[in-house]
Amino acid sequence: MPVLDEAAIIVKDVSKTFKIPLDKASGIKQAVIRSTKRTKGFRNFKVLEDISFEVKKGEFFGIVGRNGSGKSTLLKLLAGIYVPDRGAIHVNGSLTPFIELGVGFNPELTARENVFLNGALLGFNRHEVELMYDEIVSFAELESFMAEKLKNFSSGMQVRLAFSIAIRSHSEILIMDEVLAVGDADFQKKCFAVFRELKKEGRTIILVTHDMGNVERFCDRVLIIDKGEAASITTPAKAAALYARLNIDDSKQSAINKGQGVVRWGTGGIRIKNLKISPSDNKEIPILDFQDPFELTIELEKEHRHKHTPFTVGLAFINQDNITVAGPNTLSSVIDPSSESIKYRIDKLPLQPGDYSLTVAIYEKESEEAFDFYDRAISFHVISDKAPQGLVTLGGTWSSE
Amino acid sequence: MKLSNIFSRRNRILLRELVITDFKLRYQGSVLGYLWSLLKPLFMFAILYVVFGHFLRVGDTVEYFSIYLLLGIVFWSFFTEATNQGLTSIVSRGDLIRKINFPKYIIVISGTLSALINLILNLLIIAVFIAVANVDIKMSALLFPLYIIELYVFALSIAFFLSAAYVKYRDISHIWEVLLQGAFYATPILYPVSLVIKEASPMVAQLLLLNPVAQIIQDARYALVTHQSTTMSSLTGNILIQLTPFAIVAVFAVYASYYFKKHSGYFSENV
Numbered sequence: 001m002p003v004l005d006e007a008a009i010i011v012k013d014v015s016k017t018f019k020i021p022l023d024k025a026s027g028i029k030q031a032v033i034r035s036t037k038r039t040k041g042f043r044n045f046k047v048l049e050d051i052s053f054e055v056k057k058g059e060f061f062g063i064v065g066r067n068g069s070g071k072s073t074l075l076k077l078l079a080g081i082y083v084p085d086r087g088a089i090h091v092n093g094s095l096t097p098f099i100e101l102g103v104g105f106n107p108e109l110t111a112r113e114n115v116f117l118n119g120a121l122l123g124f125n126r127h128e129v130e131l132m133y134d135e136i137v138s139f140a141e142l143e144s145f146m147a148e149k150l151k152n153f154s155s156g157m158q159v160r161l162a163f164s165i166a167i168r169s170h171s172e173i174l175i176m177d178e179v180l181a182v183g184d185a186d187f188q189k190k191c192f193a194v195f196r197e198l199k200k201e202g203r204t205i206i207l208v209t210h211d212m213g214n215v216e217r218f219c220d221r222v223l224i225i226d227k228g229e230a231a232s233i234t235t236p237a238k239a240a241a242l243y244a245r246l247n248i249d250d251s252k253q254s255a256i257n258k259g260q261g262v263v264r265w266g267t268g269g270i271r272i273k274n275l276k277i278s279p280s281d282n283k284e285i286p287i288l289d290f291q292d293p294f295e296l297t298i299e300l301e302k303e304h305r306h307k308h309t310p311f312t313v314g315l316a317f318i319n320q321d322n323i324t325v326a327g328p329n330t331l332s333s334v335i336d337p338s339s340e341s342i343k344y345r346i347d348k349l350p351l352q353p354g355d356y357s358l359t360v361a362i363y364e365k366e367s368e369e370a371f372d373f374y375d376r377a378i379s380f381h382v383i384s385d386k387a388p389q390g391l392v393t394l395g396g397t398w399s400s401e
Numbered sequence: 402m403k404l405s406n407i408f409s410r411r412n413r414i415l416l417r418e419l420v421i422t423d424f425k426l427r428y429q430g431s432v433l434g435y436l437w438s439l440l441k442p443l444f445m446f447a448i449l450y451v452v453f454g455h456f457l458r459v460g461d462t463v464e465y466f467s468i469y470l471l472l473g474i475v476f477w478s479f480f481t482e483a484t485n486q487g488l489t490s491i492v493s494r495g496d497l498i499r500k501i502n503f504p505k506y507i508i509v510i511s512g513t514l515s516a517l518i519n520l521i522l523n524l525l526i527i528a529v530f531i532a533v534a535n536v537d538i539k540m541s542a543l544l545f546p547l548y549i550i551e552l553y554v555f556a557l558s559i560a561f562f563l564s565a566a567y568v569k570y571r572d573i574s575h576i577w578e579v580l581l582q583g584a585f586y587a588t589p590i591l592y593p594v595s596l597v598i599k600e601a602s603p604m605v606a607q608l609l610l611l612n613p614v615a616q617i618i619q620d621a622r623y624a625l626v627t628h629q630s631t632t633m634s635s636l637t638g639n640i641l642i643q644l645t646p647f648a649i650v651a652v653f654a655v656y657a658s659y660y661f662k663k664h665s666g667y668f669s670e671n672v
Contacts, residue, residue: 019670028570081499103497104497113425120418
């Protein structure tokens with residue numbers, strides 16, 4: 001059994017900044033010009049800041065983060081490809097030098113020759129590669145192609161070959177970056193079997209991926225990294241929810257309410273001054289958990305002659321497929337005509353995970369004329385650690401007799 | 402960088418594979434394959450021999466001038482090949498360096514090693530010529546391997562320095578090309594040093610021989626081919642001046658390793 005207490009990797013307060021050159025070409029001319037102008041010629045780009053975490057021996061450790069979060073840089077630091085600016089990384093045991101499959105493959109060489117070259121990168125000599133050659137080839141299912149030049153291989157074939165070699169590594173710590181992104185379902189199944197085997201052997205594995213399914217399937221713990229900082233270390237299930245939250249964060253930010261062209265009309269006698277959804281984490285677009293409480297506050301601005309005019313408020317919850325999933329209003333409720341602020345509360349938000357827009361409308365109660373019709377006035381996201389199935393959550397219970 | 406680590410098991414395996422790959426790729430798809438490594442210097446020699454031996458007749462005073470000439474050319478082409486391959490080695494293996502952590506000097510060494518293999522093949526041709534021409538082998542021939550080592554160390558040091566500098570300054574390749582062209586004529590390869598003494602002065606000849614490559618070529622010719630080869634010791638009795646080319650090699654080797662080591666940690670970012 002693997003000893004779970006001993007640390008395989010300790011990362012302490014690691015920071016990394018890259019110097020991005022401002023000139024297009026790098027050369028002596030630029031260096032001279034820079035020194036005469038006394039400009040630096042590069043700008044600093046902070047990729048990682050004060051990252052600290054520990055990976056235990058025998059652990060299956062996941063690292064997730066969006067593109068540009070600093071994941072790859074972190075991996076390269078772990079693998080010793082980059083040197084940290086500050087902080088320290090202690091690696092206890094041998095570590096695969098790979099951070100990517102198929103590195104060092106040469107397209108002009110045959111597949112067979114590439115196996116030996118790649119094996120050498122893992123530290124195997126010709127004789128040792130010879131001994132495991134058949135196994136490598138049969139695992140990759142490429143028996144009849146080994147005399148071909150690698151440039152004639154499809155990318156899937158190349159990755160299969162690379163993976164088959166990489167798993168022969170005797171390293172105690174393996175780093176796997178996005179290895180499962182390619183390969184057909186059959187090959188993936190094989191990879192999973194290998195992972196389980198490696199895990200059983202007590203090897204420490206660091207898996208970097210976007211696929212939360214794989215994270216949940218294999219990882220013991222997960223590091224979520226966002227904007228160069230370690231957001232948290234957590235269980236796979238929680239990581240899935242947190243990761244979904246991160247993904248919503250910037251990528252779709254503002255795309256919802258700006259992209260579709262906001263429509264707003266009405267006489268303006270009573271206007272919507274401000275809309276607020278809570279609980280809100282101060283994000284431009286609030287993110288709510290499925291079944292969490294939901295509260296919408298509508299602040300009104302009234303013309304003097306409408307200070308006491310009875311009015312009704314209508315809402316429309318519109319999902320990402322442009323379907324109005326709910327449309328509550330105040331027709332059957334008692335609303336004080338002189339109120340300046342209206343609240344709408346749901347104790348357990350029953351909306352399925354997804355992106356929603358909210359249309360808010362204020363009507364005059366008598367004439368049903370719109371004071372202010374604000375189409376898609378505000379957006380929010382609903383997330384959950386479970387994938388949404390269908391349009392509604394029924395909340396039923398199952399029993400067996 | 403501990404000295405014992407330089408040729409650790411893993412590094413040896415890697416070095417071997419890289420050299421083999423280099424060699425395979427170079428002659429891939431050509432009908433004659435490896436034979437080209439022997440044919441190229443042969444043709445080059447034939448051309449130069451006709452031009453300099455028959456038309457310009459610069460080497461009439463030197464015995465075995467054809468072999469004398471060939472040896473100089475072979476050494477010089479090793480020097481240019483090793484430094485040029487070394488120069489681009491780090492940058493051209495950028496894909497590896499960005500993704501795998503391994504000692505970078507292996508790449509530079511592998512680049513110079515394939516040049517060294519060529520040198521050895523060329524020396525085999527020279528051995529044939531020596532046998533055919535019935536050159537009288539003297540005791541001094543025992544020193545010959547030492548000059549090859551000196552040449553390799555010098556070329557490797559330059560390769561270390563240039564490869565690291567090239568990562569930062571891409572002008573280096575052009576500068577080095579021009580420098581090599583100039584150095585080719587400043588080194589007594591095509592003409593005997595005696596010509597320099599006659600046309601200019603012994604002082605100029607001494608200056609030329611301060612260049613380690615010139616010193617190596619002249620000493621190697623002296624050791625193997627003919628004692629008519631002018632060496633530093635035949636020009637001056639001053640032991641300090643005699644040792645200067647060796648000192649240049651030693652100092653540069655130390656500096657180049659330091660420079661390379663200092664920058665190698667950042668190749669992966671800058672390459």
